[in-house]
Amino acid sequence: MELRLRNTLEEIPRLLDGVEAFVEGLEGDPAPGPATGPRLGLCLDEAITNVISYAFPEGGDHEIIVSLIPNGDEVIAEIIDDGIPHDPLARPDPVHVEATLEDRPIGGLGIHLIRKLSRSVAYRHEDGKNHLTFHIAY
Secondary structure, eight states: OEEEEESSGGGHHHHHHHHHHHHHTOOSSSOOOTTHHHHHHHHHHHHHHHHHHHSOTTOOOOEEEEEEEEETTEEEEEEEEOSSOOOGGGSOOOTTTTSOTTTSOSSOHHHHHHHHHSSEEEEEEETTEEEEEEEEEO
């Protein structure tokens, strides 16, 4: 499945609806468990929100492509955007994950969640585009 989103936060509900429909349509053995959709949705929501919020400092209209591919007992998700080059994996895991909200610095938890909920995560910048790929197990 492929979704083409505009770089606006108003697209997030459409993204999540698409994820839900995609997961409901998955068949096979093994079948996806009840947590597959929420895990996939959370990871995509975090990543796309960051792309929309930070990848286009000059503004303008941009397209973000989300591909979802079933692969055995997992879903491969890829996000492609033409924003400024940024490797979210270059940032270390937040040190203050266990801290209270008041003591925790802002930022860094989205990619931390993606790392924890995915089997693997990869980034590359190719042909002027960012590619973030992660694998969510059923």
